[in-house]
Amino acid sequence: MKTDANILVLLIEDDMDIAETVSDFLTLEGIECDHAYDGETGLRMASGGHYDVILLDVMLPFRDGVSVCKALRDKGLDTPVLMLTARDTLDDKLTGFRAGADDYLIKPFALEELVIRTRVLSRRRSGEIKRFRLADLEIDFTEKTIRRGTTFIRVPPTGWTILEILAQNSPKLVSRNRLEMALWGGEPPDTNALKVHLYKLRQKLDRPFSRSLIHTVPNQGTALREED
Known part of the structure; x- marks a missing residue:
């Protein structure tokens, strides 16, 4: 069973304050975290398939999170994706899930909840690989x-x-x-x-x-x- 000590997360988030807060908290919880500032960089880093979970913001420079998620699934990457967004309508959530997301967390969120969801997702691969x-x-x-x-x-x-x-x-x-x-x-x-x-x-x-x-x-x- 995967332990926190060997969970590797990729955070794709353009808000540097949020990214720093999330990354620091995950590190304190024993979860290693890499960071990408924009969608194109995030897609390139995620495409290597080395991460256990991808934390993906929806609104990103150069390429939005929904597009990044869909591109990963089209490549065959089954890394679990947790979407992070301020958009909380049902249509927004359905759009994310249709693109291949595994879970959805509305901003602002409790860091403790983020950690729990990350741990759960790290124990399985996504069923969205096509x-x-x-x-x-x-x-x-x-x-x-x-x-x-x-x-x-x-x-x-x-x-x-x-x-x-x-x-x-x-x-x-x-x-x-x-x-x-x-x-x-x-x-x-x-x-x-x-x-x-x-x-x-x-x-x-x-x-x-x-x-x-x-x-x-x-x-x-x-x-x-x-x-x-």
């Missing part, structure tokens, strides 16, 4: 399609489940135990079952192409990412 892109690979989770370049790839249900988990955690390593829990509830049919399914997935996803995207680190796990 599309994942890496190099020439594109996965559409709505249509359940996989494509590398111009080639569409079909995989069996087990391969799809593995690929979905790897994509949702990319570029991080996913442990063998986590994959086995997702596939068989932690009780695989035999000790080599996961290895066999990963091999079959590589045959479909990597072998016909010049670059491999599925990488296994012995005794650590498997990741979907470009080679270092």
Whole structure:
């Protein structure tokens, strides 16, 4: 289970006073916080996929928060997003949720409530991921399609489940135990079952192409990412 000590948050907020107050309070609560002043910078920083939660203001210079959130979801980023805004109408909230936000907090808010919501969101990935892109690979989770370049790839249900988990955690390593829990509830049919399914997935996803995207680190796990 994730602890506060290793929660990393990105705050995208153009009001420097608010940003400093929020960042200082999160730090005091043991939550690490990076800051972006505008929407374009925030989108660039968030696109790396290294953050556990994104705290996203709606009104931002260069690119508004709704646009940033939608762009992240279109990229396939499933990092939980908590929208921060003074707009409190139902339509405003629905607009944020349609863009892929996971939660909504109205300004002014209590810092203690922000911390609680951040901790809750850090324990899960967003269910709003729709599309994942890496190099020439594109996965559409709505249509359940996989494509590398111009080639569409079909995989069996087990391969799809593995690929979905790897994509949702990319570029991080996913442990063998986590994959086995997702596939068989932690009780695989035999000790080599996961290895066999990963091999079959590589045959479909990597072998016909010049670059491999599925990488296994012995005794650590498997990741979907470009080679270092």
